[in-house]
Amino acid sequence: MLQPELKRRRDKIRVLMAQHGIDAALITCNVNLFYTYGRIISGYLYLPLDAPAHVFVKRPNDIGGEHAHPIRKPEQLPDLMKEAGLPLPKRLMLEGDELPYNEYSRLAACFPDAEVLNVGTALIRQARSVKTELELEMFRRSAAAHAKAYEQVPSVYKTGMTDLQFSIEIERLMRLEGCLGIFRVFGRSMEIFMGSLLAGGNAAVPSPYDFALGGEGVDPSLPGGANGTLIQAGQTVMVDMGGNFYGYMCDMSRVFSVGRLPEKAYAAHQTCLEVQETVAGLAKPGVACEDLYNAAIRVVEKAGWSDCFMGAGQKAKFIGHGIGLEINEAPVLAPRIRQELEPGMVFALEPKIVLPGIGPVGIENSWAVTAEGVEKLTLCREEIVEL
């Protein structure tokens, strides 16, 4: 990755560090390293406020360059920094929401003269929430590949398939279009394979994970998504695969059916499209996330779908979420979130309704906030597609 792009990203973090009186960051979690260094290493990026960043690398063993130094263990950091002519930290931030307690404590102990602050994750995620031009371009490319895979979804369906079999063929389509497969999610309790495919009644099964919808899964060790149910006529299938093509987690859901559905399915789906139109029409820099959420709820209430909006028995308490190197970034479109949209933010908007006896309907697209409004990234037909 080009140095000016990396410098731009590091400077976004430095601005936030300066606001908090922090003079250095030690960055060691994979997505944050990828963000600030352009590649993943086993090691540390030391980011002083007023000096160039240096990396200290355990693995791989082939990294060179003026600002790269080999290291075996973190206790060597202070000496290596001095040798490199770097200022030692006075107020140092670590990735407090990502580093395990024991590793954080070990790193903090390497700098006994520094005040160590646990806000590294929060500030870096804040910086990451507003994308650079290059990141927006990566998202556009991901979205195009994601849409191209989804266009082929009907071609891999065969009568008599289970949700799991259908999912496997769609996973293959995604991979053949370049999807890296790995699904990066923030938070230690969140787990998912490549995404979620929910058919019929399974969409109403509550899950421990805080995704928009649940599903039983096929094994208790991974309780979410497809559960091996037969895909049946008169029911819906929602495909919600993670679109990680270049490191950026594009997000997109589409609904399919076997044969014609009861009329109320189309009505509920139409309500979700109206929610999307309403929210997208309001979304622009300066608008608060909670206002977008509340506008969505008003559309749903007026249409009479409150009971099954964002889940049936267990409901998600958001209609959208920031996306980036992880599927769940800032901002969150949820009640009481006063955060305002900014140009360069990218979010998924996913109004969904779970209909008893039928299954899930609704839509999800990825959107970038522009100077005046929002740009839809995931361009693919939005009606319920008959398989």
Place this chain on the structure above:
Amino acid sequence: MLQPELKRRRDKIRVLMAQHGIDAALITCNVNLFYTYGRIISGYLYLPLDAPAHVFVKRPNDIGGEHAHPIRKPEQLPDLMKEAGLPLPKRLMLEGDELPYNEYSRLAACFPDAEVLNVGTALIRQARSVKTELELEMFRRSAAAHAKAYEQVPSVYKTGMTDLQFSIEIERLMRLEGCLGIFRVFGRSMEIFMGSLLAGGNAAVPSPYDFALGGEGVDPSLPGGANGTLIQAGQTVMVDMGGNFYGYMCDMSRVFSVGRLPEKAYAAHQTCLEVQETVAGLAKPGVACEDLYNAAIRVVEKAGWSDCFMGAGQKAKFIGHGIGLEINEAPVLAPRIRQELEPGMVFALEPKIVLPGIGPVGIENSWAVTAEGVEKLTLCREEIVEL
């Protein structure tokens, strides 16, 4: 899962707690919850030394039973424990190597009168390293499914494929045989999709991840495994997919070739099989891991393959590793590891050699330690198979 099985697992942890003078554990990380509760929840399992375990559940919202209580936030724990008639902890262990620093600190602050110890991960992983009969049975089932998928690998190869295209078809085979896809690994810095497929020279590319071999990957955001290289005649392909069929990470590698290979490839492969035979012949309860490692190195040195054993430019410093709910558990077959094998341990043994200009050869199987020796779980032909 049956209560006696769960009680057995919890009691294994309690024995270790008692040895460390710990009177309670608060367990909240997914694999540890699955191990002790039989399912994954968003919430907490409270495990007192001398009283039954209780769970406090945020999600899903459909968990009932005498010992289950709904909860919104961890600060409610002490009051909810008192209401349930549970003893409050005096010396409480938390999952110090898994919980993020900020979450650990928040949980510890809920128990201001307790001494909080960061050894939860270490003790639970110690308990998990010796499998129960049921866990061994799950591993046998996983291994059978894993082998069944690998037997079909040649059937999905087509001339002119890249390593990535071949990998995608094998991923599909694995999924169709029931593989859950998700690859659970311990340690925040380790990442991989479903596994690794390494063809030709790509096997020598060093990676930041601490797996046995590296590979470039197809994108800098995931630097490991297949890199889009064309599979060529006279080169090898090593398939090393994660065998997570029922939550247990079975591990297995096999080597394939397009056409006949140079003779030294078969010689090097044979050396790896001899390493396997030697180590498996020595392995039994009471044998130290380092002795197994050293025995392997002697075979390799004698055969003259030291330079390219366990990698070329960058080498793995182990020949095997415990497996379980995660791919990297105790014990580790590595230098200076004095830990002794115990009946019920399960490990992967993976002697591999990377040959310049040809690619990787070698073998990996999963083994269970029995009363007298070891049992091979992954039964599938071990020679280099021509595609």
